Amino acid sequence: MSEVLVVAEHADGVVKKVTSELLTLARTLGEPSAVWIGPGYCDAAAATLGEFGAGKVYVADGAQYIDHPVAPRAEVLANLVSEHSPSAVLIASSADGKETAGRLAIKINSGVITDAIGISADRIATQSVFGGSTVVHSKVIKGTPIFTVRPNSTPPVPASTTLTRVDVTVPVSELAMKAKVTGRTVAQKDGRPDLAEAAIVVSGGRGVGAAEGFAVIEALADTLGAAVGASRAATDAGWYPHQYQVGQTGKTVSPQLYLANGISGAIQHRAGMQTSKTIVVVNKDSEAPLFELADFGVVGDLFKVVPQLTEEIKKRA
Amino acid sequence: MKIAVCVKQVPDTWAEKKLRGDDSTLDREAADGVMNELDEYAVEEALKLQEAHGGEITIVTMGPERAGETVRKALSMGADAAVHLVDDTLHGSDALATSYALATVLDGRDFDLIFFGSESTDARMSVVPAMVAERLGVAQLTFAQKVDVDGTSVTIQRVTDYGFETVVASLPAVVSVVEKINEPRYPSFKGIMAAKKKPVETLSTADAGLDGSRLGLAAAWTVVEDFAARPPKATGTIVTDDGDGGVKLAEFLAVQKFI
Numbered sequence: 001m002s003e004v005l006v007v008a009e010h011a012d013g014v015v016k017k018v019t020s021e022l023l024t025l026a027r028t029l030g031e032p033s034a035v036w037i038g039p040g041y042c043d044a045a046a047a048t049l050g051e052f053g054a055g056k057v058y059v060a061d062g063a064q065y066i067d068h069p070v071a072p073r074a075e076v077l078a079n080l081v082s083e084h085s086p087s088a089v090l091i092a093s094s095a096d097g098k099e100t101a102g103r104l105a106i107k108i109n110s111g112v113i114t115d116a117i118g119i120s121a122d123r124i125a126t127q128s129v130f131g132g133s134t135v136v137h138s139k140v141i142k143g144t145p146i147f148t149v150r151p152n153s154t155p156p157v158p159a160s161t162t163l164t165r166v167d168v169t170v171p172v173s174e175l176a177m178k179a180k181v182t183g184r185t186v187a188q189k190d191g192r193p194d195l196a197e198a199a200i201v202v203s204g205g206r207g208v209g210a211a212e213g214f215a216v217i218e219a220l221a222d223t224l225g226a227a228v229g230a231s232r233a234a235t236d237a238g239w240y241p242h243q244y245q246v247g248q249t250g251k252t253v254s255p256q257l258y259l260a261n262g263i264s265g266a267i268q269h270r271a272g273m274q275t276s277k278t279i280v281v282v283n284k285d286s287e288a289p290l291f292e293l294a295d296f297g298v299v300g301d302l303f304k305v306v307p308q309l310t311e312e313i314k315k316r317a
Numbered sequence: 318m319k320i321a322v323c324v325k326q327v328p329d330t331w332a333e334k335k336l337r338g339d340d341s342t343l344d345r346e347a348a349d350g351v352m353n354e355l356d357e358y359a360v361e362e363a364l365k366l367q368e369a370h371g372g373e374i375t376i377v378t379m380g381p382e383r384a385g386e387t388v389r390k391a392l393s394m395g396a397d398a399a400v401h402l403v404d405d406t407l408h409g410s411d412a413l414a415t416s417y418a419l420a421t422v423l424d425g426r427d428f429d430l431i432f433f434g435s436e437s438t439d440a441r442m443s444v445v446p447a448m449v450a451e452r453l454g455v456a457q458l459t460f461a462q463k464v465d466v467d468g469t470s471v472t473i474q475r476v477t478d479y480g481f482e483t484v485v486a487s488l489p490a491v492v493s494v495v496e497k498i499n500e501p502r503y504p505s506f507k508g509i510m511a512a513k514k515k516p517v518e519t520l521s522t523a524d525a526g527l528d529g530s531r532l533g534l535a536a537a538w539t540v541v542e543d544f545a546a547r548p549p550k551a552t553g554t555i556v557t558d559d560g561d562g563g564v565k566l567a568e569f570l571a572v573q574k575f576i
Contacts, residue, residue: 011479069475069484070447070457094478095443095460102444103451105413111538112412114442124542129441130334135547136341142538178456179486182472187480194478200575224576235497242462242497243476248438249355249496257575267333278573279553280566291555296569300558308563313576316567 002030002087005080007073007100008049008057009092013040015048017197018092020156022149023052027159028121030087031055035080037073038066050163052156057165064172070096071176074103079170081108081144088123093148093252094196101148110143117153117254117275131248131267132274151197152254187241190228195244198227200257201276203246204239205231205269207262207283207302211239216303217261220310223317229253229273231263247272261302265290282306318372318466320363322432323419323449324356324391326384327439334439340534341541342409343439345381352387355434357394357501358494362464363432364395365499370466373397375428379407379418385517392512393504399515404522409534412440416448418532422525424453430471433493435460446493456486459493 004026009016019034026032033056034049041059049057058080065072077089077100089104091097093115105112116125123145127136140146195201202221204214214228221228230240232247246253248271258276263269265281265288273279274293281294282302291297298305328334328348335344363374376391378384379402388399402422410418423431431453436443450457458464461473462481469488474481476495504512522529530536556565570576 069459069482071451074451095476098443099447099457099459102412102416102442102448105538106416106448106451112444113539114444128547133333133547134336134544136336136544137542138539139542140539175454179458179484179490181475181482182485183483184477185474185480185483196478242495243478243480248441249436257570257573278575280569282562282566286555286557291553293550294555295553296566297553297555298558298562298566299555300562304560305558305562305566308561309566310563312564312567313570316571316576 003084004030004032005035005077005086005089006032006054007035007037007077007089007091007097008045009094009097010036010038010040010045013042013045015045016194017156018151020048020052021151021154022090022092023049023054024157025119025149025154026090027053029119029123033058033086035077036060037076039063046163046165050161051158053159053161054163055161057163058168059165060168060170067181068172068177068179069181070099071103071179072172073100074107075173075176076168076170077104078107080168086144089144089146091146091148093150098148101146105146108143110146111140112146113138113140114148115252116147116149119147119149128275131271150252150254187243192221193225193227195227195229195251196253198253199255200224200226201229201246201253201255202226202259202261203229203231203263204234204261205263206233208234208239213303214240216306220259220306223310223313231269260290261306263290264288265293318366318370318429319427320366320372320374320430320432321377321423321426321428322356322359322363322374322391322396323377324360324387325353325378325437326350326380326387327353327437336544340409341544342534350383350386352390353434353437355436355438355494355496358496358498359432359434360391360394360396361499361501362494363430364502366430366464366466375400377419377422378402379415388517389512390504392515393508394502395508397515399517400520401517402520402522402525406522406529406533409537410532411537411539412442412444412448413538414532414536416445416452418522418525418527419445420449420452421527422520423449429488430466431489431491433491435493435495446491450491453491456490458484458486458490461492461494462497464492464494464498
């Protein structure tokens with residue numbers, strides 16, 4: 001079986017769920033080896049990687065790999081590709097992940113496919129494009145295929161293996177150090193799951209009416225253990241922070257359950273959530289186009305329906 | 318300061334998009350072409366820096382002849398000049414070829430800052446700015462929600478999942494911007510009139526010194542096997558709230574085992 005590199009996404013030494021998903025997917029393509037870039041590698045991280053089938057983990061430990069955006073990660077991966085000739089490289093479809101994939105593609109003369117939602121055993125990627133209206137199958141025909149894969153595309157399935165740690169040291173080039181991270185600002189520690197990875201997302205839009213209106217959205221989200229999202233109308237109005245925007249110019253999410261409240265459903269928004277497994281829509285306008293996507297919809301005032309739903313869930317808990 | 322802003326003409330953001338049946342590329346005739354929305358923010362940011370620091374702004378685009386409309390729009394917003402790479406051989410170029418072509422056009426023109434929108438609303442890959450930085454060997458400052466230039470250094474706030482990173486580099490640098498950064502101006506009548514007289518340099522791939530074998534659909538390192546419209550979704554259950562909408566919704570979620 002051939003080796004497949006899976007870049008681990010992690011924060012504070014914790015492996016993100018998307019990495020378990022990518023390892024699960026990689027097992028259908030070959031033998032997954034995880035790649036850990038940056039400081040913080042620990043026993044808990046090793047346990048997660050092993051649990052989901054990584055036979056090896058290449059550890060490039062050091063602040064130099066994350067104190068400069070993207071470029072050092074691409075250098076570490078290019079080095080691993082040239083030394084180990086894997087049959088594919090899998091990276092999470094985050095902003096950093098896609099840029100890393102792009103730079104890596106140039107370095108190793110290989111084709112790259114971004115935002116895959118599936119990869120078959122013969123390495124044909126499935127993408128959902130144009131706001132989910134079109135499904136495309138494509139493949140890389142040059143070099144070592146590089147895929148970035150959207151979170152929530154593959155259900156993670158454990159397959160315990162013995163994980164072997166291989167330390168790697170790749171010198172970071174002067175070029176890659178040209179941009180330097182001098183500070184990290186945490187905008188809001190809300191304790192909710194990551195928007196891109198959350199199994200449930202509760203979103204608010206124009207119908208929420210004001211920043212204060214998001215209190216009912218957050219209350220429902222917290223009852224469900226969900227992440228909070230917002231439409232462009234809401235973030236542009238300054239009612240909710242920009243990083244929570246779901247849509248064409250924001251995040252693309254694909255949760256098990258998406259609850260859209262007061263969102264009419266212009267293509268701008270649909271492009272970011274159309275592939276959600278189950279979609280619930282609450283809107284007082286029965287003509288709102290988002291109802292076309294709804295598995296369940298309530299025509300009504302979100303300020304009545306949403307708090308009632310929150311209370312009902314608490315009652316049933 | 319010499320600033321380049323790379324812009325792309327895309328199908329209207331609000332229009333439904335389709336792939337062509339013959340070669341599986343984006344059907345650019347099916348919808349009106351507009352400047353990629355995020356590129357307007359890049360043009361605006363360049364104009365603001367020019368107002369504060371002086372200098373010249375050059376718009377750079379590649380695309381068919383009609384992309385000239387997008388060039389005119391950027392010029393009417395206030396940019397000074399433009400370079401338009403137009404050639405039939407560019408059709409179907411992937412991100413690798415696009416970044417090669419743009420980097421080749423940009424190289425040697427001594428730009429201090431090269432702006433991009435952080436993604437195009439058609440392809441949505443968000444990789445071309447990083448690829449151009451890689452090819453040019455200059456600093457990559459992408460996903461900026463704030464840009465400050467001080468002498469020969471540039472500082473941005475790079476949007477991340479948790480908030481933002483402050484990232485600093487010496488000029489020259491590639492910068493991509495998110496829409497939070499500013500509010501793009503509308504072209505004024507005066508601006509529209511003035512744009513008609515501004516210089517637009519039209520280049521073929523040969524003029525730009527590009528290797529044709531690295532461009533276009535035939536040179537792409539990925540290939541589309543097939544595509545299909547997503548089947549329409551079965552109609553869901555829609556109820557009108559008569560005072561128990563929340564309860565009915567909870568019932569649905571319970572049946573679906575979400576609660």
